[in-house]
Amino acid sequence: MSPPRIALTVGDPAGIGPEIVDKAVSDDRVRAACDPVVYGPDDRSPFVPGQLSAAGGRAAYEAIVRAVGDAQEGVVEAMATGPISKEALARAGLPWRGHTDLLAHLTGTPSVAMMFYSDQLRVVLATVHVPLGEVPRVLTRERLEAVIRLTAHELPRFGFARPRLAVAGLNPHAGEHGIMGAEDDHVLAPTIERCRDAGIDVQGPVPADTLFVRASRGEFDAVVACYHDQGLIPVKLVAFGRAVNVTLGLPIVRTSVDHGTAFDIAGKGVADPGSMIEAVLLAARLARTRRASTAGAL
Secondary structure (H helix, E strand, O other): OOOOEEEEEOOOOOOOHHHHHHHHHOOHHHHHHOEEEEEOOOOOOOOOOOOOOHHHHHHHHHHHHHHHHHHHHOOOOEEEEOOOOHHHHHHOOOOOOOHHHHHHHHHOOOOOEEEEEOOOOEEEEOOOOOOHHHHHHHOOHHHHHHHHHHHHHHHHHHOOOOOOEEEEOOOHHHHHOEOOEOHHHHHHHHHHHHHHHOOOOEEEEEOHHHHHHHHHOOOOOEEEEOOHHHHHHHHHHHHOOOOEEEEEOOOOOEEEOOOOOOHHHOOOOOOOOHHHHHHHHHHHHHHHHHHHHHHHHO
């Protein structure tokens, strides 16, 4: 079986993306696992390392569009993306806040979710780039149920045939029966019960201050977190530089790094390519799994 072709997008060309992509392409593990194809501006000289610009945002966007198109056409079997700048996208007049909503738009996918994957801990976000004060309004029963169902549906391709899920409580102590907030009782609990009735192995709401410890010790295969920092602080604490951002629900395979553009160290040659390498290796693994699944269905 030939190795899968994997698209590597450099992200914002003024960030560390070009450096970590170049290092990943040269890595022996990456070369053994796949045929890497780099997507980004052919001429990087106009982009000053560490300098935020509309041109950088536009270049990052165009590379993503090309890679997605090739993935949809089968030119590549998966894509691993370098970090982009939300501010640079905005300066370029683009409406997307990040990869996830852009990829959903480009592929016409109505329901996606962001998962951070590591060997020790896997976390899926029910809300992503939402101000903390807006989370209770955005975290509806419908949104939470969609994320739980999507997580249960997608985890088998990562090797969890019957995934065990848990949902983190929104409030301290999961609301303490309404004493510290009503959302856990009125939104989370009935949604989780509905998912259990549908045959999904999911528990919660579980107080977040103990849930991530339990999950990291193997009690759960994935945690659904209510908001961005609730989920990303623990996963980055245990696996920063090794965790991989995966977009669940897409018709294509997409992985990414677990960090940002790091403009402060761009161009200095000191960027750690670890997460980029892990993203490519996971993309290659998922591509092979999809290839085998497709062959088995014929």
